[in-house]
Amino acid sequence: MDGMLDLLVSAGFWAAALRIATPLILGTLGALVCERSGVLNLGIEGIMTAGAMTGWLVVYLGAGLWMGVLAAFLVGMAFGLLHGAFTVPLGLSQHVTGIGITLLATALAYFTYRMILPETASPPRIEPFPPLDLPFLSDVPFVGQVLGQQTALTWLAFALVGLVAWILYRTPLGLALRAVGENPAAAEAQGIDVYALRIGAIMAGSGLMAIGGAFLTMSAFNAFFFEMVAGRGWICIALVVFASWRPGKALLGALLFGAFDAFQVRLQQELGAQGIPYQLFLMLPYLLSIAALIAVSRRAAYPQALMIPYRKGER
Amino acid sequence: MRLEPRPHVPPGLRIGAPVAAALVAFGLSAVPIAATGAPVLEAYALLLQGAFGSTFALAETLTRATPLILTGLAVAIAFRANLWNIGAEGQLYAGALAAVMIGGGALSLPAPLLLPAVLVAGAAAGALLLLVPTLLKLRFGVDEVVTTLLLNFVVLLFVQMMLEGPLQDPMGMGWPQSAPVIGAAELPRLIPRTRVHAGLLLALVLAVAAWLYAERTTWGLQARAVGTGVAAARYAGMNVTAILLRTALISGGLAGLAGVSEIAGLRGYLTQDLSPGFGYSGIVVAMLAQLNPLGCVLSALFIAGVFVGADSMSRALGVSSYLANLIVATSLLTMLLAGLFTRYRLRRG
Numbered sequence: 001m002d003g004m005l006d007l008l009v010s011a012g013f014w015a016a017a018l019r020i021a022t023p024l025i026l027g028t029l030g031a032l033v034c035e036r037s038g039v040l041n042l043g044i045e046g047i048m049t050a051g052a053m054t055g056w057l058v059v060y061l062g063a064g065l066w067m068g069v070l071a072a073f074l075v076g077m078a079f080g081l082l083h084g085a086f087t088v089p090l091g092l093s094q095h096v097t098g099i100g101i102t103l104l105a106t107a108l109a110y111f112t113y114r115m116i117l118p119e120t121a122s123p124p125r126i127e128p129f130p131p132l133d134l135p136f137l138s139d140v141p142f143v144g145q146v147l148g149q150q151t152a153l154t155w156l157a158f159a160l161v162g163l164v165a166w167i168l169y170r171t172p173l174g175l176a177l178r179a180v181g182e183n184p185a186a187a188e189a190q191g192i193d194v195y196a197l198r199i200g201a202i203m204a205g206s207g208l209m210a211i212g213g214a215f216l217t218m219s220a221f222n223a224f225f226f227e228m229v230a231g232r233g234w235i236c237i238a239l240v241v242f243a244s245w246r247p248g249k250a251l252l253g254a255l256l257f258g259a260f261d262a263f264q265v266r267l268q269q270e271l272g273a274q275g276i277p278y279q280l281f282l283m284l285p286y287l288l289s290i291a292a293l294i295a296v297s298r299r300a301a302y303p304q305a306l307m308i309p310y311r312k313g314e315r
Numbered sequence: 316m317r318l319e320p321r322p323h324v325p326p327g328l329r330i331g332a333p334v335a336a337a338l339v340a341f342g343l344s345a346v347p348i349a350a351t352g353a354p355v356l357e358a359y360a361l362l363l364q365g366a367f368g369s370t371f372a373l374a375e376t377l378t379r380a381t382p383l384i385l386t387g388l389a390v391a392i393a394f395r396a397n398l399w400n401i402g403a404e405g406q407l408y409a410g411a412l413a414a415v416m417i418g419g420g421a422l423s424l425p426a427p428l429l430l431p432a433v434l435v436a437g438a439a440a441g442a443l444l445l446l447v448p449t450l451l452k453l454r455f456g457v458d459e460v461v462t463t464l465l466l467n468f469v470v471l472l473f474v475q476m477m478l479e480g481p482l483q484d485p486m487g488m489g490w491p492q493s494a495p496v497i498g499a500a501e502l503p504r505l506i507p508r509t510r511v512h513a514g515l516l517l518a519l520v521l522a523v524a525a526w527l528y529a530e531r532t533t534w535g536l537q538a539r540a541v542g543t544g545v546a547a548a549r550y551a552g553m554n555v556t557a558i559l560l561r562t563a564l565i566s567g568g569l570a571g572l573a574g575v576s577e578i579a580g581l582r583g584y585l586t587q588d589l590s591p592g593f594g595y596s597g598i599v600v601a602m603l604a605q606l607n608p609l610g611c612v613l614s615a616l617f618i619a620g621v622f623v624g625a626d627s628m629s630r631a632l633g634v635s636s637y638l639a640n641l642i643v644a645t646s647l648l649t650m651l652l653a654g655l656f657t658r659y660r661l662r663r664g
Contacts, residue, residue, distance in 0.1 A: 286469050
């Protein structure tokens with residue numbers, strides 16, 4: 001087990017943890033924005049898939065990397081609009097609509113991919129975001145090695161956590177958003193347009209989810225694969241509860257999760273040699289998520305209006 | 316514009332709305348087909364032909380519909396009680412795992428008892444798997460949507476582990492698959508020279524039983540009351556905990572049977588790819604049926620037809636068979652709207 005201790009002080013390990021955490025940070029942040037407005041968005045798994053495909057496709061077709069990110073964001077917003085239209089003014093079941101969005105977004109992504117590449121065994125690679133070499137940071141011994149390996153999208157994720165936290169807690173928009181998620185009737189009485197704000201939040205949140213997906217193709221794997229999102233979206237839904245709907249804690253949760261995941265990969269290599277099935281390690285993230293949900297359930301401060309459809313003018 | 320509940324739903328609308336929704340879904344899905352450059356009408360004609368156009372096609376559709384009826388029933392029974400079981404996929408694999416363990420020769424029972432034992436074991440495995448998230452919901456208030464979903468991944472990994480470990484077929488040339496269930500644990504074929512098996516009969520009988528349960532028994536009506544409003548049900552003196560646990564056992568059991576039926580009726584042995592998402596499609600089946608158990612039979616046939624038909628269309632025209640997923644997902648969304656407009660009407664002002 002000495003190897004484990006060495007691991008925890010190795011820069012490579014923490015760099016991997018950050019890499020694994022990045023899509024989770026973006027996805028969790030996106031889900032958090034939706035849920036803060038009172039709408040659960042189970043479309044996340046599909047929206048991340050669509051974001052991954054879109055980002056890849058745009059770059060594959062020759063546009064710049066940031067165009068890919070923007071395109072993924074817009075595609076995410078479009079699915080968010082669809083989810084919002086179904087769940088906000090129409091008040092349809094947020095669970096079922098969300099699952100429908102996941103199925104639709106995944107199917108569209110796969111269909112489009114197959115349309116462009118009817119038969120290829122090996123998915124074509126794109127030139128991904130390069131590691132961002134920051135002049136001052138790279139000189140700091142340990143931190144420089146960890147952060148110096150990260151790409152612009154990881155930095156963007158950090159920045160967005162700050163931005164979302166600032167909007168939520170320091171701006172009138174954030175106050176209105178939280179009010180809409182807690183008590184829409186009272187918010188409406190104060191002249192807030194509940195529908196517009198909720199749909200806006202779902203669109204923005206879904207856009208963030210899609211960028212989380214785009215990270216996978218544009219910064220991590222450099223190509224699009226089927227099933228590549230692999231349950232990350234669902235993990236994000238659990239992480240939001242774990243984070244008690246707070247951006248700072250969402251960042252922390254995603255980082256912990258990333259560290260844990262990086263750790264279990266190493267643990268797998270170490271203990272797999274001793275005949276312990278690797279699947280046990282792959283199960284751990286999911287079991288850990290469930291354990292975290294149980295642990296925080298007692299003090300879970302759900303936005304009071306979460307999953308409750310609101311109809312204008314009704315109390 | 317606002318939505319106003321309809322005091323009375325005309326029967327024509329009740330039947331017409333889902334049909335219209337399916338047509339709209341096909342209309343919307345024509346856009347991506349056209350984008351590939353394929354002839355849309357020909358594609359749909361081939362799809363229809365591939366799903367229902369011959370004895371072979373029809374038999375394949377029925378075979379494909381069998382697990383979908385069962386997972387659809389599982390989801391419908393749970394959703395009616397507001398138990399959001401998104402874990403039918405995992406419960407299906409749990410049932411399948413139990414089926415190969417009991418039916419693979421581990422239990423030496425006389426032939427007439429073996430098949431019932433396999434069915435009971437599979438149903439129990441699925442039921443127990445849903446019991447866990449339900450207990451977590453009741454005891455700790457943990458959202459069952461997330462837990463049932465996460466457990467799908469856990470179960471699939473567990474199945475992989477078993478198939479690469481204790482359950483691996485020594486005669487399987489290293490493939491991660493289980494040994495086949497022994498003959499006495501097999502469900503008989505219904506139609507010679509096709510793959511239609513007695514699991515279809517089982518699914519149909521259970522659909523009728525589920526309908527009777529949901530609409531005609533005290534338990535079913537209580538579950539419905541809990542689904543309409545927990546507080547009101549509790550106020551009316553109902554034991555909400557017992558009702559939800561009962562619902563979980565029935566729902567999980569049905570999904571578990573879907574796994575048994577695929578093993579004992581079709582595959583004979585367990586592999587990691589036993590289900591191409593039957594559990595998730597079950598959600599669509601249940602929603603298309605507006606949570607009506609008898610409707611699940613029709614919607615399962617529809618979805619099975621789309622998948623089987625799309626496969627053969629895909630081979631003929633070279634349009635990706637992911638089109639089937641696209642049609643099914645679009646149908647789910649249009650059907651949600653259809654359901655809404657059956658219950659409500661749009662009023663000005």
